[in-house]
Each structure stands twice: as C-alpha cells, then as structure tokens.
Amino acid sequence: MNLTDLTQVLDERSGEPAAQDRHDERLRGVRAKVVARRRRRIATWTTCAVVALGGVVAAAVLPGLRPDVTPAPADSTSPVRIIDGFPEYANGARLVAVESAALPKRRVELTIVPTTLDLVVSTRCDDPLLQEKLSINGHDFLSHGDCGTVQLGSGWDKYDVAVGKPATFVLTITGTRPLDQSGEIHTQVPASGTFGLAIGERTPGTR
Numbered sequence: 001m002n003l004t005d006l007t008q009v010l011d012e013r014s015g016e017p018a019a020q021d022r023h024d025e026r027l028r029g030v031r032a033k034v035v036a037r038r039r040r041r042i043a044t045w046t047t048c049a050v051v052a053l054g055g056v057v058a059a060a061v062l063p064g065l066r067p068d069v070t071p072a073p074a075d076s077t078s079p080v081r082i083i084d085g086f087p088e089y090a091n092g093a094r095l096v097a098v099e100s101a102a103l104p105k106r107r108v109e110l111t112i113v114p115t116t117l118d119l120v121v122s123t124r125c126d127d128p129l130l131q132e133k134l135s136i137n138g139h140d141f142l143s144h145g146d147c148g149t150v151q152l153g154s155g156w157d158k159y160d161v162a163v164g165k166p167a168t169f170v171l172t173i174t175g176t177r178p179l180d181q182s183g184e185i186h187t188q189v190p191a192s193g194t195f196g197l198a199i200g201e202r203t204p205g206t207r
Helices: 003-061
Strands: 093-102 107-112 119-125 130-136 139-146 150-153 167-176 194-201
Touching: 093 107, 107 194, 119 130, 119 167, 130 194, 167 194
Parallel strands: none
Antiparallel strands: 093 194, 107 167, 119 150, 119 194, 130 139, 130 167
C-alpha cells in the first residue's frame, strides 16, 4: 500500500463516524417532528373536547342557549269545591253563606251582611218534587215554588236588603208535588232527605 492508498483509506475511515453522526441527527429530527405532530393533534382534540363540553354545560345552565324542552302542562281545571251540596262558584257568584238541613225539619235560615246587591239566591232538595217558600226580611219572595231554584240579580231594596245591613233569608219546605205533577200539592213531606239554601255575591273576577 503506497502513501496515496493509505491516505484514501484513512480519509474513508475518518469519514464514517461523521456520516453516522449525520444519519443519527436526521433520525432524531424525524422523531422530533413526529412527536411534535402528535402533540399538536392531541392538543387539538383536547381543545375540541373542552369546547364541546363547555357548550353542553352552557346549554344546560343557560336556558337562552337552548330551546325550551320542558313539556307543557296538560290543560286541567281545578276541581269544583262543594259546600253543603252547593258549588262554591256558580252563576257568576261566590258563596258567602250556606245552610242545609235534613227532613223532617222543614226550615233553614241565613243572615248575611251584603257587600253588594248583585246577589244570587239558590236552593236545593234531594227530592225535586218538594215545594218551597222563601222570604227575605219577613217579605215573601217565593211561595210554593219547585225546590232547586236560582234567583239572580236586582230589586233587593224592596225586601229591605241594603249593602252593609244584615238581611235574613228563610227557606221553608211547604209540601210535595204528586209524582205525575198534577193535582193538589200535598202538605206531607218525606221523612228523610236534605235541602238547603245558599247566598252568593257577584264580584269582579268571580267565575
């Protein structure tokens, strides 16, 4: 081996580590790029997940960010309260006084202090064939009528009914009509059953 060959061999051997170093450096660069790319993807996925979760939470917390999905309540009416056989609200009036009795008793009495003269007077009987008489402050208001009537309205002053003044209503069962509703009214009444008298006042907003 001459000097030229030796120089070439030495040059080649001295160049191998440098080439290897360059190769290793390239590998490290590729790995760094791969790792950086993975980190960017993970960061992107994490950001999207956080944003999506934040949107869900915000929609749940802030009603304005989502449509109202609360089911509408079904239409329902409040049950009618019954007091001694009379509905609390009827004929545009609210009950202010009620009195009922059981046969063979024939008479009930109510005294009220009206706050309005827009009154409703109602009677009821278990037996619709019963006949009744109604007086107000001693004045005959209804004589021998069918039980279960409703009297509305005005003209109470002729019975001495006035706002703020006590007024007494008296209902008396006078007899019973024959089953065929013909002939004379009998004075006898059944031994059992109930009847009643109710006074209502009409006021603004009354159902």
